[in-house]
Amino acid sequence: DAKTTQPPSMDCAEGRAANLPCNHSTISGNEYVYWYRQIHSQGPQYIIHGLKNNETNEMASLIITEDRKSSTLILPHATLRDTAVYYCIVSHYGGSQGNLIFGKGTKLSVKP
């Protein structure tokens, strides 16, 4: 079973920030938080990951709470092309010990 909890769906207005929450209350000290997204039936696309510090890249920002039990993915200016299923995954070393466990994710719908 996935070790994360995400809302099944969210809406966001185009141009606004999309804030996607994820709970991972059983995360252990050496587990990363990874975010991927899947647009329609394309291959999952890596977005960002972090261990304990907040992270930012050209796609998004990742805010991890101090106790590491939850995180938020922020898409600063959502576009229609950001409509996708977003997966929050907790994993040792990014899955180097075998696999990423995908849950059901959050279906984000960006509306004009």
Place this chain on the structure above:
Amino acid sequence: DSGVTQTPKHLITATGQRVTLRCSPRSGDLSVYWYQQSLDQGLQFLIQYYNGEERAKGNILERFSAQQFPDLHSELNLSSLELGDSALYFCASSPGRWWSGNLPEETQYFGPGTRLLVL
């Protein structure tokens, strides 16, 4: 474009048949992973290879097998196909440098997938 390529994009076959799916990892990546995505099961890990050797196994059926070749490309073989094997099959790759002694960052990058339809 992740740099991971998969062929073919689509495959239609009949029950009982055997097919081979091919994956070329990103340049320099040593690890290859296979995942299956069906409508009712979501994305599930099947198997991982590292530099030619099997590293981890997930929910892979005995009718399925995989291998990674010296040039690091990988093939997933599906035999005695059943209707329920219809799914998207994704390959992912990662650097595989977790023996370097440093805290590894094994981000997996996914290919575009092969859509298999068993009739």
